[in-house]
Amino acid sequence: MMRAADTKMQTGNERVRMDMEKETIDSGERKEKAGAHAQPAYGTFTRRLVQLYAALLYNANLKGFLDGHIYSGPLKSVCVPGFNCYSCPGAIAGCPLGSLQNALNASGHTAPWYMLGILALFGVVLGRTICGWICPLGLIQELLHKLPVPKIKKSIVTRCLSYLKYVMLVVFVIAIPVWYGINQGIPLPGFCKYICPAGTLEGAVGLLQNKANATSFYQLKLLFTQKWVIMLIIGLACAFCYRSFCRFLCPLGAIYGFFNRFCVVGVRVDTDRCNGCGLCVRRCQMDVKHVGDHECISCGECMGSCAQGAISIQAGRITLAGPVSGKHADPEPVIQKRRKLGRIAWGVAIAVLLFALAWFNWIEPAQEAAKTPKPDQTAAAHSQTETQSSEKADAKPAAAAHPETEAQSSEKADTKPAAAAHPETETQSSEKADVKPAAAATGTIGSEVGDLLPDFRTELLGGGQFQLSDYRGQVVILNLWATTCAPCIEELPYYEKLKVAHPDVEILAIHHRAGAKKAENFLADKGWDHLDIALDSKEKGLFSLLGASDAMPQTIVLNKEGKITYNVQVPLTYEQLEELVSQAS
Amino acid sequence: MMKPKKLYLIIESALLALTAGLLAAAAVRMYVHGAAQIASGDLFYYIYTREKVGAALLHLLPLICATAVFTVAGWVLGIRDESAGKLVAMDGIDAKESVKKAVPKKTGRRERILQSTILILAIVLILLGIWNGGMGDVFDKGAAICTECVGLG
CATH class of the missing domain: 1.20.5 (Single alpha-helices involved in coiled-coils or other helix-helix interfaces)
Structure with a gap:
C-alpha cells in the first residue's frame, strides 16, 4: 500500500519535474518553439502609463503638496476606485476603503447604502482590473518589485497567504468599525488606523514633509511608530515578493475579487482556442488558479504567454486588447481600428487630466478665494458691535477694528497700542464681576504662541453668542474638533470635566465645517452642558481665521491678556489640560 | 564560487533590509526615549519633532544613498533575478480544470x-x-x- 502510494507520488513528482524542465527553458527558446511568442507580453508599457495616469488623476490637487493642506471640495463626497488615501494632500476624492469603514462606523444610525452601492458599481464594472490598472498602491508595489533583489516565487504558501486579506476584511474593515461605531460611539476605522500603508505613506508622510505641518509631528506617538514599521515591512516585502500587500493584505482587492467572475471588464479566455497548457497560470505572478479568478488583476501579462492567442481583455463583447501577432493574431483591420480607438481614448483622458489639474490647482482655488468673505466686511461688522457696546469710540479704531484683516493677510504688525487690540474689553469686563480688567494687550495678531488671536464672534449651539474679546481677563481654551475624529471625541469629556473644575476658564469647542449639522445630533445625548459649542461653516471660516489646519484635534490656549500660550494639534489628557490652565493663569 | 550577479543581488538585498531596519529602529528608538521622558513626568515632551526626524534621517543618509546607488547601478547593468521570469509549478492546480473554470470570452x-x-x-x-x-x-x-x-x- 505504502509502496503504491510512494510510486504514485514519485510518478507525480517526476511528471512535475519533467514538466518544469520542459517549461523553464529560457524565454527566447520558448518563443521560438511556441511560434506565437514573437508577441511581447501585452501592454506592460501601456499599463504602466495607465497606472501613472490614474495616480496623477487621483492626486490632481498638486498644490496640496506645496501648501500642506488637503483638498476639501465637493468631489470628496465621491470615491476613486483604487486605493488612495483621502488625507493625502493631493487627493481629490475619497478612498473607497476608508469611506466604507466610516460608513460602517455610522451604521448604527445611517445604513451604509452609499458605499455598498459605490463598491458594487466599481466591482461589477471593473472588478480587480482596478488593482491591475488604476490603483496607485499597485503601481508603487510593482515599482518596488523592480528593485534588483532575489524574488520569492508564488507557491502553495503564498496561495494560502492570499486568503489573509479576507481575514483583514472581516476583522479590520467590518468588525472593528461596526463594533466601535455601535457600542462605543467612536469612529474607529480599524484597517486605516492599524495597518494601511497608503495612509502612512500618502497621508502622514505626504503631510509631514511640508514645513507648514511641522506641529503635526507633536501628535506622533505609538500609533505612528507602529504604522511606520508596518509600512517599511510591507515595502520591503514588495521588493522581494510581487505585490505582497495586494496579494496578502488588501481588503479592497478582496472585495473586488468577489465580482471578478462576472465583471464587465476583465481578462477572458477563448475556450475554443485554449489547449489547456496552463502557461498563463504558471506565468502569472498573482496567486491565480485560473484566468479571471478572484486573484486575477487582469493585468494582461498572460496574453504574451499564450501561444494559442486565446486570452484577451474584454469590456463586455468589445475586445480592448487581443493577440496582435502570431498565427492567432486578430485581423489587421481590427487591430488598426482598436489602435485608433485607443488613441482617441488617450486624447480624451489627457484632456480630462489637464482639465483636472487646471481645475484643482487654479480655477477652484480662485473661485473659493472670491467667495470667501472679505476681511474688511467682517471687521466692519465687528467695529459696529464695538460702537454699540462701548463708549470708547475714540479708542484708536484704526488698529482696533481690524485685527482679522491682519491675521488673514498674515501680515504681522510689529506692535500695537494697548487698547488697540480689543477696545471693547474694558466695557465687557466691567460687566462681569469676577473678571479682572484686561491687562494691556500688546503684540502681533496671529496664531502662534505669544500672538494675540484675532477676535471673532460666533453663534453658540443652544443659543447665545461667543465673542472672543468678551473673555479678556479670563483664560480661554479653544478646541477644534469633529465628530468624524475619534481622538477628538475621546478628548472632549476632559474639557467638560475641566470646565466643571475651573468655571472661570472659558472653553469653546468649535466643530469643523464638515459634518457640522450632524454634530447637534451627536451632542444631544452626551450631556456636556458646561461646554460652549460652536459650529464652523464655509461662510464663517473660523478654522481659517484661527490659522487651523484640517488635522484635528487642535487646542489653542489664551492667557488673561488674550495671548496664545499653547497652540498644537494633539489630543490632550486631563492632566495636560490642567497644566495648560495653570500655565496660562 | 558565487556568481557576481548573485552576489550583487545579495548585497542589494542586505542594503535594502538594513535601510528599512534602521529606519524602523530610528523611529522605535525615538519613541522609546520619548515615552520614557513622558513617563518621568514631562507632560509636554514631544516624541517626534521635525528637527529630531531630520537629524535621524541625516544619520542614515549615507546608507540611503548607497542603497540608491546600488539600485540604480543594478538597473543600468541589467542585473536581476533571472529565475523570476521562469515558470512556476502548478502546485495542486489541475491545468484541465483550470481551463474549465477560466472566465470565458463569450x-x-x-x-x-x-x-x-x-x-x-x-x-x-x-x-x-x-x-x-x-x-x-x-x-x-x-x-x-x-x-x-x-x-x-
Missing part, C-alpha cells in the same frame, strides 16, 4: 443577468445613500484630515 446569459442585476442594485443603493446622507458622511470624513487613519495620532 459572456453567458447567467453572467449578463447577474451583471445587470448588480448594476441596477448598485445604482439604487447609491441613490438611497444620497437620500439618507451616506454621501455626506463620505464628504465629512474626506474633507478633514483623519489623523488616526494616517497614523498621526
Whole structure:
C-alpha cells in the first residue's frame, strides 16, 4: 500500500519535474518553439502609463503638496476606485476603503447604502482590473518589485497567504468599525488606523514633509511608530515578493475579487482556442488558479504567454486588447481600428487630466478665494458691535477694528497700542464681576504662541453668542474638533470635566465645517452642558481665521491678556489640560 | 564560487533590509526615549519633532544613498533575478480544470443577468445613500484630515 502510494507520488513528482524542465527553458527558446511568442507580453508599457495616469488623476490637487493642506471640495463626497488615501494632500476624492469603514462606523444610525452601492458599481464594472490598472498602491508595489533583489516565487504558501486579506476584511474593515461605531460611539476605522500603508505613506508622510505641518509631528506617538514599521515591512516585502500587500493584505482587492467572475471588464479566455497548457497560470505572478479568478488583476501579462492567442481583455463583447501577432493574431483591420480607438481614448483622458489639474490647482482655488468673505466686511461688522457696546469710540479704531484683516493677510504688525487690540474689553469686563480688567494687550495678531488671536464672534449651539474679546481677563481654551475624529471625541469629556473644575476658564469647542449639522445630533445625548459649542461653516471660516489646519484635534490656549500660550494639534489628557490652565493663569 | 550577479543581488538585498531596519529602529528608538521622558513626568515632551526626524534621517543618509546607488547601478547593468521570469509549478492546480473554470470570452446569459442585476442594485443603493446622507458622511470624513487613519495620532 505504502509502496503504491510512494510510486504514485514519485510518478507525480517526476511528471512535475519533467514538466518544469520542459517549461523553464529560457524565454527566447520558448518563443521560438511556441511560434506565437514573437508577441511581447501585452501592454506592460501601456499599463504602466495607465497606472501613472490614474495616480496623477487621483492626486490632481498638486498644490496640496506645496501648501500642506488637503483638498476639501465637493468631489470628496465621491470615491476613486483604487486605493488612495483621502488625507493625502493631493487627493481629490475619497478612498473607497476608508469611506466604507466610516460608513460602517455610522451604521448604527445611517445604513451604509452609499458605499455598498459605490463598491458594487466599481466591482461589477471593473472588478480587480482596478488593482491591475488604476490603483496607485499597485503601481508603487510593482515599482518596488523592480528593485534588483532575489524574488520569492508564488507557491502553495503564498496561495494560502492570499486568503489573509479576507481575514483583514472581516476583522479590520467590518468588525472593528461596526463594533466601535455601535457600542462605543467612536469612529474607529480599524484597517486605516492599524495597518494601511497608503495612509502612512500618502497621508502622514505626504503631510509631514511640508514645513507648514511641522506641529503635526507633536501628535506622533505609538500609533505612528507602529504604522511606520508596518509600512517599511510591507515595502520591503514588495521588493522581494510581487505585490505582497495586494496579494496578502488588501481588503479592497478582496472585495473586488468577489465580482471578478462576472465583471464587465476583465481578462477572458477563448475556450475554443485554449489547449489547456496552463502557461498563463504558471506565468502569472498573482496567486491565480485560473484566468479571471478572484486573484486575477487582469493585468494582461498572460496574453504574451499564450501561444494559442486565446486570452484577451474584454469590456463586455468589445475586445480592448487581443493577440496582435502570431498565427492567432486578430485581423489587421481590427487591430488598426482598436489602435485608433485607443488613441482617441488617450486624447480624451489627457484632456480630462489637464482639465483636472487646471481645475484643482487654479480655477477652484480662485473661485473659493472670491467667495470667501472679505476681511474688511467682517471687521466692519465687528467695529459696529464695538460702537454699540462701548463708549470708547475714540479708542484708536484704526488698529482696533481690524485685527482679522491682519491675521488673514498674515501680515504681522510689529506692535500695537494697548487698547488697540480689543477696545471693547474694558466695557465687557466691567460687566462681569469676577473678571479682572484686561491687562494691556500688546503684540502681533496671529496664531502662534505669544500672538494675540484675532477676535471673532460666533453663534453658540443652544443659543447665545461667543465673542472672543468678551473673555479678556479670563483664560480661554479653544478646541477644534469633529465628530468624524475619534481622538477628538475621546478628548472632549476632559474639557467638560475641566470646565466643571475651573468655571472661570472659558472653553469653546468649535466643530469643523464638515459634518457640522450632524454634530447637534451627536451632542444631544452626551450631556456636556458646561461646554460652549460652536459650529464652523464655509461662510464663517473660523478654522481659517484661527490659522487651523484640517488635522484635528487642535487646542489653542489664551492667557488673561488674550495671548496664545499653547497652540498644537494633539489630543490632550486631563492632566495636560490642567497644566495648560495653570500655565496660562 | 558565487556568481557576481548573485552576489550583487545579495548585497542589494542586505542594503535594502538594513535601510528599512534602521529606519524602523530610528523611529522605535525615538519613541522609546520619548515615552520614557513622558513617563518621568514631562507632560509636554514631544516624541517626534521635525528637527529630531531630520537629524535621524541625516544619520542614515549615507546608507540611503548607497542603497540608491546600488539600485540604480543594478538597473543600468541589467542585473536581476533571472529565475523570476521562469515558470512556476502548478502546485495542486489541475491545468484541465483550470481551463474549465477560466472566465470565458463569450459572456453567458447567467453572467449578463447577474451583471445587470448588480448594476441596477448598485445604482439604487447609491441613490438611497444620497437620500439618507451616506454621501455626506463620505464628504465629512474626506474633507478633514483623519489623523488616526494616517497614523498621526
